[in-house]
Amino acid sequence: MGKNLSGKVAIVTGAASGFGRGIATAFAKEGVRVIVADLREAPLQGGFEEHAELTTVAEIREAGGDAHFVKCDVTSHDDVKSLISQTVDHYGKLDIMVNNAGIYRGGKLAHEFGDDDLEACWQVNVKGTWYGCQEAVKRFLQQGGGGNIINLVSTAGLQGHPKQSVYNISKGAQANLTRCFAIEYGHEGIRVNGICPTYAKTALTRELFDDKNFDEFFIESIPLKRWGEVSDVTNLAVFLASEESSYMHGVLVRLDGGETLCRYSV
Secondary structure (H helix, E strand, O other), rough: HHHHHHOEEEEEEHHHHHHHHHHHHHHHOOOOEEEEEEEEOOOOOOOOOOOOOOOHHHHHHHHHOOEEEOOOOOOOOHHHHHHHHHHHHHHOOOOEEEEEEOOOOOOOOHHHHHHHHHHHHHHHHHHHHHHHHHHHHHHHHHOOEEEEEEEEEOHHHHHOOOOOOOHHHHHHHHHHHHHHHHHHHHHHHHEEEEEEEEOOOOOHHHHHHHHHOOOOHHHHOOOOOOOEOOHHHOOOOOOHHHHOOOOOOOEEEEEEEHHOOOOOOO
16 A cells, blocks of 8 residues: 555654654655654654654654654744745655644633633644645645645544534634635645544543543444554555545545444444
């Protein structure tokens, strides 16, 4: 799978840890030259990475891959413009844009959230993806020959959940953003798709994973009876980036162990 990716150039935002790190390293194994974009090079503490002592770039290079780090705040349009420019300066082109950087706010009823919670989700999850899509499309159109955008959305972009309204609002916007870009740029050979995982084992969910009450509740709500793994997301990202998924466009892929099929499992 994905062997036709060799020689491609990809940007993965939020790639120091979690899904982004997993996608970046999986791409590199397929011969993709990867720009690792994040606010920091070191992975977040408390995650599930096998080599947490290494940066993403170091892990890729130790495995024989090609990667380069660019510091980027996705909420800054200027930073994202610079990210694209530095990618082209370093590797000569851009083929794949993965908008993975995200932030979570939860644990409150809707009337309890403050403006800062909503603003944080809106800035990172919506505007960060918006800027990434905009600037990637501009580059793809300049190059000619199409391109590929993959947005990390969430099941929160497909339905409501209790006590995380500000997050769901932002993810719902991100889901429709994905659809709109797919409609407008498909005829240019630019494919745009979204991955919608449920809770998976990353540093951002470590506290929930270690909470036995939540762990039991969550697993009971999943027909497959397990947490998502980073590898579940990375395998799908490789497939969506490759020509093996060439007729998939504007799709928001549920990657949730069946969570959204029903309210409760049996």
